[in-house]
Amino acid sequence: MxxxxxxxxxxxxxxxxxxxxxxxxxxxxxxxxxxxxxxxxxxxxxxxxxxxxxxxxxxxxxxxxxxxxxxxxxxxxxxxxxxxFENGKIDLTEAEGIADLIDAETEAQRVQAVAQAGGVLHRLYDGWRNDVLDAMALTEAAIDFSDEADVAADASARAREIVVALADAVAAHLKDGRRGEILRDGFRVVLAGAPNVGKSSLLNALARRDAAIVSSEAGTTRDVIEVRLDLEGFPVIVSDTAGIREAGGDIEREGIRRAIERGREADLVLWVRDATGAADEVPRELREAGAAIILVENKVDLVAGEMRAGAEGAETLHVSAASGAGLGGLVARIAMLARERIAPNDSPVLTQARHREALEDCERCLRDHLGQRLLDAELAAEDLRRASRALGRITGAVDPEEVLGRIFSRFCIGK
Ligand SMILES: Nc1nc2c(ncn2[C@@H]2O[C@H](COP(=O)(O)OP(=O)(O)O)[C@@H](O)[C@H]2O)c(=O)[nH]1
Ligand SMILES: [Mg+2]
Structure with a gap:
């Protein structure tokens, strides 16, 4: 051809x-x-x-x-x-890594994606699956040699050791503060605060372009506007929200509801205040949401003399969206928090909800196995099979038993 x-x-x-x-x-x-x-x-x-x-x-x-x-x-x-993938050249995590590499917008995302495309997760999860298979073989051996007490006890103890170590490794891997997932999706920063304090102006200043409507009429920003930024190699999504306040029409109330919702999903909330106005409190719903909060006193270009000190022991930065004063410091601070939260390190990290679900399932099966093994050997063995299948789902390794089961379960009993 x-x-x-x-x-x-x-x-x-x-x-x-x-x-x-x-x-x-x-x-x-x-x-x-x-x-x-x-x-x-x-x-x-x-x-x-x-x-x-x-x-x-x-x-x-x-x-x-x-x-x-x-x-x-x-x-x-x-x-x-x-x-x-179908020809066995790469596994599913490597295929996902390639897709992430193509989509990578920042340096830190590229570093994470290229490692995944190169097989770090493939090797990790395949290794774990091998451990489960080893434990299964030892468990089988313990059953087969049940009339030779020493051999059976030894095999059983070794199986247990493997499963305990693995369950702990999976748990530690899961408890990572979602760093890989956040790096993949972006570190979420929400601008919140009363109307007219300058949230939209700050977003524009941060984005260095006019991404949001800036107006002196209160309640202009009714929806949520997002810009994706590359801050020192980290993907940061900044959302501008409607002002949080009591009054307003229906549309504005909806905007306010979305602002609080956004704030709850955020990794960092910038609570913006007008430095010449009232020092309002961060609403309780936002304080309790768990995101880091920085107080941003905006419009410092209008303040003559002493600056208001940071209240409530919260970190406070003084900026002016209009003159640009303090913005460099704000950007550096956001980038530093993003780095602490999501910078790639040497250990492989979870990058997708799909993997997280399967790993949670895997850990559950391993714990079930440990609880079950002295009570019912059959059920305990089934727990290990489920754990291995959960890991196989991540990499796309097909469990032959599962495939055979699927094919033959459609046959009539006895055929
Ligand atoms: N002097 C001064 N005015 C500002 C500053 N930031 C915003 N403004 C003005 O404050 C008003 C409200 O700004 P806007 O960004 O729409 O506030 P938002 O309602 O919080 O989004 C507009 O007239 C802006 O031009 C600032 O740093 N200095
Ligand atoms: Mg606005």
Whole structure:
């Protein structure tokens, strides 16, 4: 097929300059580099050809047309990764890592994604699955050798040791403050405070563009507006909210409800005040939400003389969205908090809710097993099978028993 497009097929993995011709007409389309990767030593495991062209629109269109006459079609989204997965070249976590790498907007996200694409989670979860299989084998051995008390007791003790260590490792991995997930999704900062204190102006100043409506009429920001920022390599999502206050019409009340909701989901709340106005309190719902809170006294350009001191022992920063005073310090502080919370470190981290659910399931099964093993050997063995399946769900490793079970459960009993 390739020969009809570009003459001799080059040696695998060596670049060759070729004239590319339309198979239907023989007309020269372009001259470019052909790279041939023979399966199974390719990304997907199949034969793969890469054609490097002059990237003009007509050149690309003509080559695509030429390829379509050779029974080729455009790949579906994710099809290469999918084929690589189906051919056992990568597992699901690596496929997800590739997707994250493509979507990475900041340096810290890139670091995390490239590690996952390179298999850190694959190795970790596969290793754990192996441990479960070892414990299963030992448990079986303990049952098989139940008439030889020493052997059985020894196998059983070793199985227990493995499961205890594994349950603790999974628990520690789960208890990570969701750092990997937050890094993947973005560190959430919410601007909240009374109307007119300058929240929308601050968002614009932080985003260095006019992302939110700024107006001197109270209650203008009725919905929630978000900007995604790259602060020193960390993904930070700043949301501007409607002013929190008692009065207002229905739409504004809805905006206020959303502001409190946002604040509850935030990693950091910036409670903005007008430095020339009243020192209002942070509402209890927000204080109790668990996010870090920084008081931001805005409009310091209007304050002559002494600045109001930070109240309630809370961290207070003085800024002016209008003049830009203090904004550098605010940005540095947000970036520092994001770094503390989500900076990648050397140990592999959970990155997706899908993994978290399966790992919680796995830990539960391991704990059930430990509670069950002296009571009912059959149920205890089933707990281990479930734990191994939970881990297999993350990596996409198919448990043969599960597949066989699925196929044969559709047969009639006795057939
Ligand atoms: N002098 C001064 N005015 C500001 C500052 N920040 C905002 N404003 C003004 O305060 C008013 C309300 O700002 P806005 O951002 O809409 O407040 P929001 O209701 O909290 O979103 C507007 O007239 C802004 O121009 C500031 O740092 N200094
Ligand atoms: Mg506003």
């Amino acid at each position: 390739l020969a009809r497009l570009a003459g001799d097929v080059p040696e695998p993995r060596s670049a060759a300059l070729r004239t590319i011709r339309h198979p239907a007409t023989g007309q020269e389309i372009d001259r470019g580099i052909i790279l041939f990767f023979a399966g199974p030593s390719s990304f997907t495991g199949e034969d793969v050809v890469e054609i490097l062209l002059h990237g003009g629109r007509a050149v690309v269109a003509s080559v695509l047309d030429a390829l379509s006459t050779l029974q080729c079609r455009l790949a579906e989204p994710g099809e290469f990764a999918r084929r690589a």
